[in-house]
Amino acid sequence: MIELTVDAAGLARSRFAVSPLHEVVATLMPWGLQATPDTDPWVARARRVLRRARLPLLSELALDGPGYVPDFLNPYPSGPSPTVEEELEQVRCTPPERVLGELEALRDGRPRSGLAGSELPAGVRRAMARGGAHVARQAADEMRRYWELAFAPHWEAAKATLDAEVGRCAGVLAGYGAARLFNSLHPQIEWVEGTLRVESRFRIAQPVPLVVVVPSLVAPRPAVAVDPTRDEDRPPMLIYPVRDKAIACTIAPAAPSAEMAQLLGPTRAGLLAALIQPASTAQLAARHFLSPATVSYHLGVLHRAGLVARARSGRSVLYRRTPEGARLARSR
Incomplete structure (x- = not known):
C-alpha cells in the first residue's frame, strides 16, 4: 500500500498533467508483457516495435530486466501539457549520478519499499560502464525512435481523450470537491482524511507537498512514481487509467482480419x-519495418484497386483509405 499524506496547502497546489512520455514508459512496465490488443490498443503494437526495432537499452530493461524501469525515464511534467520533445530533453539532461544510482537500485533492490534486486542485463551494464550521461x-535517443514508430501517428487522438478526462475531473472538483475527485479516479485509489491511498505491492508512507495526477490510456492500474531522492522539487506522480476507454480503442490501427489478409x-x-x-510511404515503411520501395509497390496495387487515394501535401504524397477501402478494413 502506498500512502501519501497531503495537507490543505498541498491539496490546493496539486494538479493534473497530460504526459506523452508517460504513455511510452507505461508500455515498458511489467504489465505490458501480459497485455493483449483487447486490454489496450497500443501495447501489443508497442511490444512488437520493442522486439523488432534497434532499441537495445529499452528492450533489455523492459523484456529482460528486473520488471521495473528506472524513474528517470518518467520525467516530472513541467506543465499541464508538456511536449514529447520537452520530456525527452529532460531525460537526456538527467544528472549522471542519478541515472547510475537508479540503475544500481534496480540491481541491489530497495528493501524498505519492497523492490527486490535483480541482475541487470549485459547491455545495460555495458552502457553503465560508459557513464550516467551516456545512458x-x-x-533519450531510443525513446524518441520508439515514440516515432509506435505512438506519434496516434497521439493527437490520444491527447484529445486524455484532455477530455482532465475536463471530467475538473467538473467533479468544481461540483463536489477534492475528496470526491480522488475517489472517482479508480477503485484502487482512496482519499481518507488527508491521506491518498493507492493499492500497490510497494510499501511507501510519507507526507508530500503536492501530487501531480497523470491520466493514462495505457496503464491498466494505478501507480505512483516517487522520487527516491526525496527531492521536494519533484513531488510524486499518481498515474491512473482513464475510466472510459471507448474512445481510446479507436486510436491504434486494428490488425487485419484473416479474411482480409487472405x-x-x-x-x-x-x-x-x-x-x-x-x-x-516513408511513414508506413518505418512503422511496418519495410523498405519504401516495397510499401510503394503495395500502395500502388491498393490505389489501382480503388481502396486508397493519394494527394500531395507539400513535398510528400499522403495516402488515405477510400470509402471502399474503409468498408473493407471494417469488415472483420
Whole structure:
C-alpha cells in the first residue's frame, strides 16, 4: 500500500498533467508483457516495435530486466501539457549520478519499499560502464525512435481523450470537491482524511507537498512514481487509467482480419488497416519495418484497386483509405 499524506496547502497546489512520455514508459512496465490488443490498443503494437526495432537499452530493461524501469525515464511534467520533445530533453539532461544510482537500485533492490534486486542485463551494464550521461543520451535517443514508430501517428487522438478526462475531473472538483475527485479516479485509489491511498505491492508512507495526477490510456492500474531522492522539487506522480476507454480503442490501427489478409495478402492488408489517418510511404515503411520501395509497390496495387487515394501535401504524397477501402478494413 502506498500512502501519501497531503495537507490543505498541498491539496490546493496539486494538479493534473497530460504526459506523452508517460504513455511510452507505461508500455515498458511489467504489465505490458501480459497485455493483449483487447486490454489496450497500443501495447501489443508497442511490444512488437520493442522486439523488432534497434532499441537495445529499452528492450533489455523492459523484456529482460528486473520488471521495473528506472524513474528517470518518467520525467516530472513541467506543465499541464508538456511536449514529447520537452520530456525527452529532460531525460537526456538527467544528472549522471542519478541515472547510475537508479540503475544500481534496480540491481541491489530497495528493501524498505519492497523492490527486490535483480541482475541487470549485459547491455545495460555495458552502457553503465560508459557513464550516467551516456545512458541518459542513449535512453533519450531510443525513446524518441520508439515514440516515432509506435505512438506519434496516434497521439493527437490520444491527447484529445486524455484532455477530455482532465475536463471530467475538473467538473467533479468544481461540483463536489477534492475528496470526491480522488475517489472517482479508480477503485484502487482512496482519499481518507488527508491521506491518498493507492493499492500497490510497494510499501511507501510519507507526507508530500503536492501530487501531480497523470491520466493514462495505457496503464491498466494505478501507480505512483516517487522520487527516491526525496527531492521536494519533484513531488510524486499518481498515474491512473482513464475510466472510459471507448474512445481510446479507436486510436491504434486494428490488425487485419484473416479474411482480409487472405484476400489482399498480409502486407497489403496491414497497410490498409494502418491507414486510419493519411500517411506517406516513408511513414508506413518505418512503422511496418519495410523498405519504401516495397510499401510503394503495395500502395500502388491498393490505389489501382480503388481502396486508397493519394494527394500531395507539400513535398510528400499522403495516402488515405477510400470509402471502399474503409468498408473493407471494417469488415472483420
